[in-house]
Amino acid sequence: MQLKDKQLGKRLALATTALLGAHGQAQAADGDWLVSSALLYYSESDDRVEAVEPVLNLRREYEDGSALNLRVVYDSLTGSSPNGAAIANVPQTFTSASAADRLADASAEELAEYGSRGSYTVAAGELPLDPSFEDSRGVLSAGWTQPLSNNYTLNVGGSYSSEGDFTSMSANAAIAKDLNNKNTTLSLGVNLEFDSIEPNGGIPVALSTYADHTTAGSDDTKQVVDMMFGVTQVLNRRWITQLNLGFSQSSGYQSDPYKILTVVDNGNLITDPNNPDSYLYLYENRPEDRQKLSLYWQNKVAIGSEDAVDIGYRYMTDDWGVNSHTLDLTYHWQPLEHFYLEPHLRYYTQTAADFYEPFLNAGDEVDISGSTVTALVAEASSDPRLAAFSANTYGLKAGFPLAQDEEISIRLEYYQQQDDNSTKAVAAGSNLDGMPQFTELEASWIQVGYTFRW
Template identity: 60%
Template structure:
C-alpha cells in the first residue's frame, strides 16, 4: 500500500531494495536543499475487519555535489478482526487464542500494494534516466501481530475472525546516495522495524551506470533482511492440536536475500521504459503462528481427541525455504505537455507453486498549475500455493489412532493470502500544488478480492456443505499527503 509504494512498506525486503535502487538515479537530478514528504493513511476493511492509521514522514537532504541522504519514519496502528484460518461451518465454533492476533492479513498487502507512500509524477524527457517504481506482493506472509488472550464464539456460517487483532509497528529507514565518476551512482541504506512480536533489520546497496549520454541506465542491487518472530504463547508445533497448543520454542528467525538487476532506457523525449529482474531467497520460519486449519470428516467437524469438548483444529505448517523470481516492466509516456501515463506489468513465480500477474495503470492529468488528477487502476491475480487447502480431511490429510493425531502431509495452510484469487484496485488522487515548493494531495482507493480456488468437495448436509471456503477481502482507504521543499 507498500504508497502501496504501498503501505509505505510493511515489509523491508525486495520493495526496499527496489525503491532504494531506482531512487538512486532520480537523486542526481534533484535540486539542492531539503524536501519533506508527509502522509497519513486511514485504512478500513469491510465487515468489521482490520482498520489502520498510518502516519509517515520522509525527509531528504540533497547536497551541491548531488549526493543525498534520506530518512523515513513510519508508524502503523492496526485493530479489528482477522481470519484465524478455520473453516466456516453450519455450527457455532469457539476459539481461545494465545494472542488474539492472526498476523498481517491481505489487508496489509492491499495497503502495501495500493496505498501507502506517495511519489511524484515526472514528465519524461531526455534528461530523466529512471522510473521510480514500487514493488508489492499480495501473497506476502510476514508473521506479525499482537493482542490479548481471549475466547470468542463464531456464529454458524460466519467466517471465523479473531476479534482482538491489535498491532502497532514503527519502521525507520535511512539511505545515502552518491554520484561517482564515469556516470556511476551508488546507494547504501538500512531499515529497522519493530512491533510486539516481530522485529526486522535490513541493509541494502545498489549501483547504477549511465550510458549513451544518460539515456541508458544499468543497475544492480542487493538487500539482506534478518527477521525474528516471538509470538505470544510461543511457537506452536506445526500440524498439532490447536487446543493442546504444544510449543517448540519462544522465538525463531528468517533471513531473506533479495537481488535485482534493471535496465532503464529513454526511448524518446516522451517515452521511458524500464525492465527489472529480481530474485528473492528466504530461509527460516515462514509459518504464521496464529493460523490454524479445520479437520473435517466428509465435511463434518470432529471432536479433538486430545482435548474433549473442542473441535479439532491444527496449526498450519509452511516450508522453511522460499524462492521467488519476479519480472517487472514499466513504461511512462508524456502526453501533450504536462500529462503522464504510467503502465506496468509484473510477473512473479515461486517454488511454493504461486504464480501472479499484476497490471497497474496511473494517469497524471495536469488540469492547471494548481490542480491535477491521478486516476489509478490495478489488477492482480495469483494461483494457490501447492499446500493451500481450505481444511484438512480426516483419512487423507490426518489420521487418528488410539487418540493420537498424525498429519499425513508435511505442509498445509488455509491462509487466504496463499490461495488463488484475483483483486481489483481503483483509486483517484487529487493534487493541489500550493507553490513551487509546496503541495497538498488527497487519495481515495478501494480494493476487492475474488475467490479463484477450486471448491473442495464435502458431503451433502455436512457442517461445511454450502459454506464459504475462502475469506474474500474488500477494503477502502484514504491518504492525505503534504510535501515541502526549501
C-alpha cells in the first residue's frame, strides 16, 4: 500500500511539474532519500584482526538547499591483537586480565570452550598476540546542512559510538562562505569529542607490573577539540583544489589499557620478582595531552570528458614526536557510460613517538630492587602504531553507474607496512638477540557498495 501511494505521489509530482513547465526529471528526485549502503570485510595476515562492517547512509535534500544526513555503522571485530610484549627466543605465557575478567562469570560450558583464552602461551620467535580480541561497535551519526543568507552555509552534526569497553560522543559545527561566483569557499569548523573507556579488568596503574594488575579505578575519560580552516578553489574548468589546516587537542586517558612492555636485563627476559610464574612486563603509559597539526592539500583534475585524477597530500605533526607524510593518488578511468575503474596508490610514512620503546631495559629504564619494580621513564609504549614505519596501499575499484544516483561498486585494497625503526641494542646471544622488534603489518580489505534513490 505504501509503495502504491509512493508511486502515485511520484506520478502526481511529475504531472504537477509538467503543468508548471518545470524540468520534470530534476523535480522527480526532489524529496527522495539518497541511500548509500556498503559492506566492508577487513582482514590482517597471520590471523590477526578480522572485521566485518556494514554501513547505511541516508541523505535527504530539500528544496531550499538544506539537507539531512543519517548514518548507521556496525562493526564486528575478532582475532588477535599484539599485546605489546617483545618477540623472544623462548616461549612466553600471558594471563590476560581482560579475558580472565570475562571468564569470571562464565558457566562450565563456556569455560570448557573459552577457558584457554584466560591464559595463553606464545611460542619462541612468535609475535605475542592476545587471542581474546573480540568486540563489536555501533555508530549513529546525524548531520544537518542549512544554507543561510549572503552565501553562508551552516553544517551541524553529532555522533554516538559504543563498543564493549569504549563510548564516544561528538558534536560538530562548521560555517562555510562562498565567494567569487562560488569559485572560492572558505570554511571554519569545530568538533568536540567526549570519550569514556571502561576496560575489562579496570584501568591498570601506569607502568605497573602486568602480573600484579593493580588498577586505578574502573574507567577514565578523554576529551578532544578539533578545529579546521579550509579553502576550496576552482582554478579553471578542469581543476579544483582544497587546502585544509587542522588543529587537534586531546587530553585525558590516552594509553591502551591492554598493552604491555617487556623488561629485559641485557636482552634476557626477567622473572617477575613477585610472580615466579611470569616474566616481567609493565603496563604502558602515554602522555595525557596531545596536540596535532595537519595540513591537507587535495587536487581534482578532469582529464578528457570523463576521467579524473585525484591527488592528495597530508602533513601531520604532533607534540608526541610523530611527523607523517601521506600521498594519495587515484585515477578515475571511465571508458563506458556505465563502467569505470579506479586504480589507487597511497604512500604513508611516520616517525616514532618520543616514548616509543620496543622493550625496556632493567637498569637505566626500570629499577628492580629486591621485589620492588620502579619505572624510571615517565612514559613508554611499544604500540606498533607509534613506531617508525612506512606503508604502501594498492587498490582497485570497479564501478557500475546504472543511472543518475544509482551505482554498484566493488573495491579491493592491499596494505603493507615497512619497518623504519633503528634497532634497540641487545646483548649477543640473549633472548631478544636477532628477534624482530617491529612486525610489519599486512592487511587487505574488500568493499561492496550500492547507492540508489528511494
